[in-house]
Amino acid sequence: MIKQLDLSEQYKKLNVEILDRVKQVFETQQFVMGNFVGEFEKACADYLDAKHAISVASGSDALLIALLSIGIQKGDKVITTPFTFFATASAITRLGGIPLFVDIEPETFNISVPAIEQALKKNRGVKAILPVHLYGRSADMEGIMKLAKKFRVRVVEDAAQAFGARSRYNNEYRKAGTIGDIGCFSFYPTKNLGGAGDGGMMVTNNDKLAALLKMLRAHGSPERYVHKYHGINSRLDALQAVVLSVKLNHIEQWNHTRMELARRYNDLFSGAGLTGSITCPDVPDDLTHIVHQYTVRIKNRDGIRQALKEDGIGTEVYYPIPLHLQPVFKYLGYKKGSLKQTELAAKEVLSLPLYPEMTVEQQVQVVDSFKKIQESGFKTKNSK
């Protein structure tokens, strides 16, 4: 049995250190904000090379507060991708904004820059672009920032899956999340930097926005019992901060290991002669894809997924229903067939087991299982 994600080996390695830090939190009884959270924010800002890092209770809250801080309100349009987790778009609609979903690039699964440009030309009232660095691969920030400057719109990056990934920008590399006005991260346990519960972070290089973000996460309060804005209550627990501080020391290594594992999968699939039917992701050397998910494309995905499951291989589909076709967004008026690359990707993507502690033998077993299914003629197609 190989799970799609197994964090038990990681915990075996880190548990002494983590439990020691957890004990410190209990001993000081400093559960909310305070030094532990401050230290983690500083360490995050240093690692990401961002001027400010402001923690919150989840990645969803990070997105919501970020959009609130740039003034998104009723009727404002925000261009985003429909091929992402629900929270990306619900942050927009929660504020009364209107998501303008545009199609993705089929190779990277990220938002298409030409499609953004079209939407900017066609629509009035666009206030921001909200790209997602899906599966740990940086969106084309160079192209996105060029359009943002030309059309004078803000950029909020959803970097929930891309902690430590690099984005190419102005002939250099920066950490994903630090190029737009604000970058948002999630520390949900399954993320590549994951806590022991919920958590999130907003980063920015803009001093004014940083001050506003800090107020907005604390009921819009610049000082105790003075409330200047309609904010929310969204804080990172000290317990999460210490767990994440321990893990942050390993993130660079883990991301490198993810890339190595992905390349090994690619070699194993091509060695097994399977790359005709399975499209593997390319993994460049420059850390622009840290393989938060190792996601292949495959026809008859659901049948194969079922066969893999019967063979003890866990997989996931991120995401089976594009956001423009979600029931809750029906009022936005998108039709089936309106965003073709996204809809095709939703039918074909499959995320295979990948986590830094995974062994060669386990990867071989996954690929062997594909081979077995292939040789059986994919007959799962007509079963049941």
Ligand SMILES: *Cc1c(COP(=O)(O)O)cnc(C)c1O
């Ligand atoms: C996980 C995730 C979020 C939401 O983060 P939570 O911490 O679960 O609220 C937002 N966007 C993307 C792309 C994600 O993967």
